[in-house]
Amino acid sequence: MVEAGAGWDVDSVHVRAPGKINVFMRVGAVRDDGYHDVATAYQAVSLYEDVRAAPADDFSLSFGGSIDTSDLPVDGSNLAIKAAKLLAKRTGYTGGVRLHIDKHVPIAGGMGGGSADAAATLVACDALWGTDVGREELLSLATKLGADVPFALVGGTAIGTGRGDRLSPALATGQFHWVLALPESRLSTPEVYSELDRHRERHADDIRPAQLSPSVDAEVLQALRAGDPAMLADALTNDLQAPAIHLAPDIAGVLELGELNGALAGMVSGSGPTVAFLTADLDNALDLQIALSAARVKAVRATGPVHGARILND
Missing domain, CATH: 3.30.230.10 (Ribosomal Protein S5; domain 2)
Structure with a gap:
């Protein structure tokens, strides 16, 4: 209370x-x-x-x-x-x-x-x-x-x-260490989805048609179950990343910066523009946060998974 x-x-x-x-x-x-x-x-x-x-x-x-x-x-x-x-x-x-x-x-x-x-x-x-x-x-x-x-x-x-x-x-075992890069821009979720539709139209000859009812790849579930950040890094996927970068091009530079400074992988979170970098452990997360901050990119560390909404006793 x-x-x-x-x-x-x-x-x-x-x-x-x-x-x-x-x-x-x-x-x-x-x-x-x-x-x-x-x-x-x-x-x-x-x-x-x-x-x-x-x-x-x-x-x-x-x-x-x-x-x-x-x-x-x-x-x-x-x-x-x-x-x-x-x-x-x-x-x-x-x-x-x-x-x-x-x-x-x-x-x-x-x-x-x-x-x-x-x-x-x-x-x-x-x-x-x-x-x-x-x-x-x-x-x-x-x-x-x-x-x-x-x-x-x-x-x-x-x-x-x-x-x-x-x-x-x-099922997810262990703890995953993330560094979240917070660009200055903001993105509207409906706008990013609309840009995805346009992206798919523009590149219809180069990419597979989207399914009406997609599913989560088995490799993602295996990586989470194993608690293996390197395995999860290989499986990170976000269809909204390309349209988010198209709308906020500065995201691309942030992704490159993180991956050059030790992240196992980087990915736009949801509809963006936050970029989530997966790291091997706490030490790597600290090093990456320092590197991003030195480049004047606001960055915070976080771990997952954590509990959902719950009452606290102050």
Whole structure:
């Protein structure tokens, strides 16, 4: 519980939820409705969003944390407010909530920060309001909020199909060490998917046609199960990488810089522009972080897999 001296009521709730890396991302052909099915392997990593929820008559939201949130909405268009209102509607709760989010996951960076906020808000409000809807109902509500929200609830390592929200657990042993390079640019996920469609049209003679219902390669599952970073490095795949680089060309230089400085492999995370570098161990991760920082690329270290959204006792 948050102490009253911190400016919060003693019955407020603190929930932490992780960002994610898509260690594998295969995107299906565009469907008639304009959407794409995906097959992805998620890994939750130790870059977290902290959500605090306190009793209130209405719904409000404020931000803090290590990244610039000055242009984030705090009204009903924010996914965290949507999550709180969805739970209230589902349970018949007639009060509100005062939310404060300390953000550390990049905004529009392909790491699911907004989804983590929504997942943490569901858990926090459920505990604060005593609605106790249960894990399966929380997952059902999460699916209504966005493709990555269910995984932020579950955490760990999982395979996502459909929009990415149909989850099945994947066994991962050991700990993987990542260095995340955070470019200055931001990318819109719908824009990256649209660019993927254009990329496929431009290169139709050179690349295989996309499947409507893709699947995760067996090599990825084997590498995760073995806990072998070198094996996983060989299997890293992201169909969204090429269109992300086309929209934000500076990504290419960051990828090259990381791989020249000891990364086993580098890959755009999700729809980008964050670049996730897999390293052999902690020492290699430290060396790479220093090299990137020396080149004036903002870089943070993270490990995975980690737990999904859960309540903390402050």
